[in-house]
Amino acid sequence: MILYICSIGSLGAGNSAAYVSNVIINKATLSGTDNGVRIKTWQTSAVQVSNVLYQNIRGTSASNVAMKFDCSQSVPCRQIYLQNVALKAEETKQASSSCANVILSYRGDVSPPCASRS
Template identity: 30%
Template sequence: VGSLGKYKNEEDVHDVLVKNCTLIGTKNGVRIKTWPDSPPSAATNITFTNIKMENVTNPIIIDQNYCASAKSCRGNKASNVKISQVKFNNIRGTTPTECAVKMHCSPSFPCQNVQVSDINLKYVPVVPTNIVARAISECANIKVAVAGFVIPPLCK
């Protein structure tokens, strides 16, 4: 679900279901992306379930600070897209990057009612090492409800 808030007069996005997918070698897995300084809008009732990831760079990502290039950025203004009622369920697989889950929401409209359950994402470095590699998560301006097992542990 991407590029929300890029253009004026966009419709709200709601009732999206992504299920039973396998992603192999992609840059992004399941993603919600909004532009900064966007017109007010909403993205609600979005569910990602039963997803398998193989070597996916950004397996789970909410990015409300998206900026394709310095020219396309709209200053340091926050996104005005309200994200709520999002579920990430039964997502498993591998990533070549340490940060497997990035949830960076807008300071103006923090993400609400986000539920995460039964996640198992493993960090597999491109260059193998003797050090045990563990995936991490990053979060900003979000409240997350966690159920079941969740790897990597989510910031709260």
């Protein structure tokens, strides 16, 4: 079973233009989801994701990577705000995060912190 909660996507298929902005996800509780709160785009230069706030989010992830931002190199995600986010992996697995081509701002406690990669 695949569970999707608060999913926006798939944007930019066939190189079509798409814009996502001014999104607020507030007070979400997630449990054992494959993809909890997410914005999914195709890797094209036609999609811009900006000004998104993830706020007061708690939960568990079915995978070790509890938080992942994998944005386009040519049009990185920007103005992405994480505020009071606490995510854990199910059972005894260690939760991690992965971030590529994203400009993040932290407010309050955020766990797991994003491990940037190019």
